[in-house]
Amino acid sequence: MATIQEVDDRIPVTILTGFLGAGKTTLVNHVLTADHGQKIAVIVNEYGEIGIDNQLIEGADEEIIEMNNGCICCTVRGDLIRILTELMQAKLGHGDPRKGGFDRILIETTGLADPAPVAQTFFVDETIADFYRLDAIVTVVDAKHAGQHLDEGHEAQEQVAFADVILLNKTDLVAETDLVQLEQRLLAMNPAAKQYRTQQSKIDITHILGIEAFDLATKLEIDPGFLEEEDHDHDDDVASLYFRETRPLDIDKVNRFLSDWLQDHGTDTFRYKGVLQIKDVDNRVVFQGIHMLFSSYADRAWKSNETPLSEFVIIGRNLDETWFREQFAGCVAS
Numbered sequence: 001m002a003t004i005q006e007v008d009d010r011i012p013v014t015i016l017t018g019f020l021g022a023g024k025t026t027l028v029n030h031v032l033t034a035d036h037g038q039k040i041a042v043i044v045n046e047y048g049e050i051g052i053d054n055q056l057i058e059g060a061d062e063e064i065i066e067m068n069n070g071c072i073c074c075t076v077r078g079d080l081i082r083i084l085t086e087l088m089q090a091k092l093g094h095g096d097p098r099k100g101g102f103d104r105i106l107i108e109t110t111g112l113a114d115p116a117p118v119a120q121t122f123f124v125d126e127t128i129a130d131f132y133r134l135d136a137i138v139t140v141v142d143a144k145h146a147g148q149h150l151d152e153g154h155e156a157q158e159q160v161a162f163a164d165v166i167l168l169n170k171t172d173l174v175a176e177t178d179l180v181q182l183e184q185r186l187l188a189m190n191p192a193a194k195q196y197r198t199q200q201s202k203i204d205i206t207h208i209l210g211i212e213a214f215d216l217a218t219k220l221e222i223d224p225g226f227l228e229e230e231d232h233d234h235d236d237d238v239a240s241l242y243f244r245e246t247r248p249l250d251i252d253k254v255n256r257f258l259s260d261w262l263q264d265h266g267t268d269t270f271r272y273k274g275v276l277q278i279k280d281v282d283n284r285v286v287f288q289g290i291h292m293l294f295s296s297y298a299d300r301a302w303k304s305n306e307t308p309l310s311e312f313v314i315i316g317r318n319l320d321e322t323w324f325r326e327q328f329a330g331c332v333a334s
Contacts, residue, residue, distance in 0.1 A: 024201075084121070105132070122134040168196065244309060258294065
């Protein structure tokens, strides 16, 4: 355990959690582009073969570390300790000096993560506990789909239960009466957490960073076995599909694919995001969505040192992989 000090000079860590599509990556971008004068190392965990979030994070000068092929709270938890150890060594001058200039760490978990095992890392590993302190668990809640997520998934419930701060995001998509009802439900689930309403995950960062909100005693009241090692399982019906294509896509074919996709499979696709290479378009096209809500925009031009391509990931339940791959293959431009 961490030693008791009059002045706690350990590196603060913020765990950012929330169900798929709630707005976590948008919040990371907001934090990295805010005027706070701090260097933040970001650890991004995605549930799939390849990470898309790293391409969508704007803080080019920050240290961005990806963890793929599993959930941070189970299959790659050892990788989290390894990465934290490497960053610690760099900070102490024993590793890559380019990685040692950070002031704090932000961990963005996959939307399927239970935050408790992630937080455990900072208490059960003595070396980690002596160098880092858990500042807060921040949970982003999608106000539009929160009811469905809380009814269907225990992960979403645990993310709320363990939160120190809850950002009720996308409030512009929900009626005031529904927002009040949701806030009351969240308050009943976690009366200790502070709640803030947000749109596009915009929040005064002083409400989420450096707040020293994590209280181990409170977490032990929620879960007396919090510090005990245990296995963590996901819904077997939840899976991720990854798509990659180096040939340009036809925009009309893509639009038909997306229309059929959302009409027939929208309720089963929890989260999807990616980058597309469209024929005769100089800029890459970024798209993302949750269930039936979809958005896209023309992003920056392709860099001279990168190969234009299309790649995206879909996370959902009972996905017909054959259908998706056949439809996507039909989007290649003639």
